[in-house]
Amino acid sequence: MPRMPAPPPAHLADMPMYCLYQAWSQASPVFVRLCEGRFGITRREWRVLAAAVEYGPLTSAELAATARLDLVRTSRALGTLCEKGWAERVRDADDKRIMNVMATPAGQALYQAMLPEIARLNDLLMTDLTPDEGRQLLRLLQVVAQRGARMATENVVVDKASRRQGGTRRQPPRPPQA
Numbered sequence: 001m002p003r004m005p006a007p008p009p010a011h012l013a014d015m016p017m018y019c020l021y022q023a024w025s026q027a028s029p030v031f032v033r034l035c036e037g038r039f040g041i042t043r044r045e046w047r048v049l050a051a052a053v054e055y056g057p058l059t060s061a062e063l064a065a066t067a068r069l070d071l072v073r074t075s076r077a078l079g080t081l082c083e084k085g086w087a088e089r090v091r092d093a094d095d096k097r098i099m100n101v102m103a104t105p106a107g108q109a110l111y112q113a114m115l116p117e118i119a120r121l122n123d124l125l126m127t128d129l130t131p132d133e134g135r136q137l138l139r140l141l142q143v144v145a146q147r148g149a150r151m152a153t154e155n156v157v158v159d160k161a162s163r164r165q166g167g168t169r170r171q172p173p174r175p176p177q178a
Contacts, residue, residue: 016144027125034121039114041086044069046114048077049103052087053111057100086110 012018028043035041041049051066052058058066064074078101081087086107092098103111126134 020141020144027121030121031118034117035114038117039110040084041110041114042077042080044073045077045081045086046118048074049081049086049107049111050115052081052101052103053108057090057102059098059100063101081107 009015031043035043035046039046047067047069048063051063055066056063060074060078061071063078064071067074069077078087078089082089085104088102088104089099090102092100126137129137
């Protein structure tokens, strides 16, 4: 039996992306305080470091894809991680043209110190859900993320962001005439 589409939400607060953003924006400051205040690392640097520890050694492009960041942001975070001694670029043993990124022993120690604290905050965030609800939410978020990735590759919205042409300062389009 075909699935009938739900009626469109009447309010922004009824839309999943808005609710996801609200959940993220409410919890995010707690994670920022932990990362920056206690450990001296930004969340972006943490994502890059975690990817290097969990999946490394990786090239910068592989690291960017794993951390879900663009190459410029990854390069900036990686530069800072290298300056702080938490990551290093190492020439590939098989192909000297390739530089791999690896967490240093200090970076691995930082990761090991932070991971239980990050896990504790995630558990605290899910306190009001049963374990089954928490697992279901995680699974559903993964499904939504996969759909979002497909939407991006399918060009569901063909318009391009145009910040060079004024972006948000540009005159808004006029509503359609009736």
